[in-house]
Amino acid sequence: MSNCLHLAIPAGDLNIAKTFYCDVLGCKTGNSEQGRWIDIDFWGNELTLHQSVERLPTVRHDVDMGAVAVPHFGIHLSENEFNALKQRIESAGLEYLDKPYRRFIGDEFEQETFFIEDPNGNVLEMKTMVNPEVLFKKS
Structure with a gap:
């Protein structure tokens, strides 16, 4: 660990x-x-x-896909894990804060992402990348 x-x-x-x-x-x-x-x-x-009784405040910051909630945290998943997670979320009847969206199409950083909130309003971004090995590639 x-x-x-x-x-x-x-x-x-x-x-x-x-x-x-x-x-x-x-x-x-x-x-x-x-x-x-x-x-x-x-x-x-x-x-x-x-x-807790408190919730973290969130604001929206503009990025290529629109205004995303900040702060947020999440995880990069394989495409199979990502799709299984989307299915579990939908089966549980939960709504996306920001629906699944594919960004950087055709670029080496192409990815699909979505945002959800936990029951206390913490924002999570879950994503899958077409080429995860380029995530921290130096330019």
Whole structure:
């Protein structure tokens, strides 16, 4: 687990948040402190959900695909994992904050992305890249 990202966020009701992250997104739980926080294995990264009453404020920033919600976090998935996740989201009856969108078509950075909110309003961007090996390619 060296070089794994750790992110702690206000999650509202932990039971509701755990259902979203585990049952819908397909993550697993880790360590926890009852009623205070729970670690989620967010595709090999440590996402700590904190019991809270507050929500993070979001704003919209303009990018090529429109105005996206900031702050946000997410994960890059293989195309199969990405499509399976879209199916789980749709089967759960959840609505996209920003519907799936293909960007940079024909470019080496071509990708499909969508944004969703967790039950506490935290924004997640999920994406799949046609050529993931170019993500940090130096120009």
